[in-house]
């Protein structure tokens with residue numbers, strides 16, 4: 151979800167206004183995606199690198215998360231199953247947000263609609279590193295042999311364990327990079343780029359991305 155800052159700047163507004171607008175877009179798109187039958191959606195909300203932003207801006211973004219989580223109707227009434235993915239041993243994440251996250255996951259665990267992953271303090275390399283640590287522990291305890299480490303074993307220890315790999319990755323705001331997002335999972339994903347800044351992203355853009363995706367010919371290395 152990129153381009154909040156530029157959206158605000160173009161309007162002569164503070165960056166925080168861009169983040170608020172981006173949060174509204176996120177709610178709209180999550181509801182819409184669920185409505186049209188998307189089964190899994192992961193949004194990149196805050197990366198492990200985003201802590202380098204000014205403290206005020208970081209606090210502003212974290213406050214928006216809290217607001218979203220406090221309003222359980224955002225996902226509960228929508229029958230959306232929320233899951234947070236990222237490194238939650240981060241000292242910057244206070245108890246309040248960790249409790250809100252745990253409650254949101256618990257309150258929505260029986261939802262049968264879309265699985266919504268919110269990537270918070272997420273980094274793809276960090277995720278793979280964490281998986282390797284878990285697997286290394288298992289090897290050290292002789293629960294598995296090094297030779298038995300397959301791609302599946304790694305995948306089963308990622309934050310997205312048990313979920314399918316993404317079919318489509320959407321990057322708005324005119325950037326053409328992955329920025330450490332789902333780097334393992336996206337090996338064969340289709341990419342869709344758009345100049346639209348995230349706060350301006352509308353359901354029609356998601357429709358267009360899906361329509362374009364449906365025209366792609368996925369060969370997964372075959373012919």
Ligand code: IPE
Nearest residue numbers: 151152153154155156157195
């Ligand atoms: C994305 O918008 C929001 C987060 C990273 C939390 P940006 O804040 O990166 O917006 P730009 O890239 O400065 O326009």
Ligand code: MG
Nearest residue numbers: 152153154155
């Ligand atoms: Mg950005």
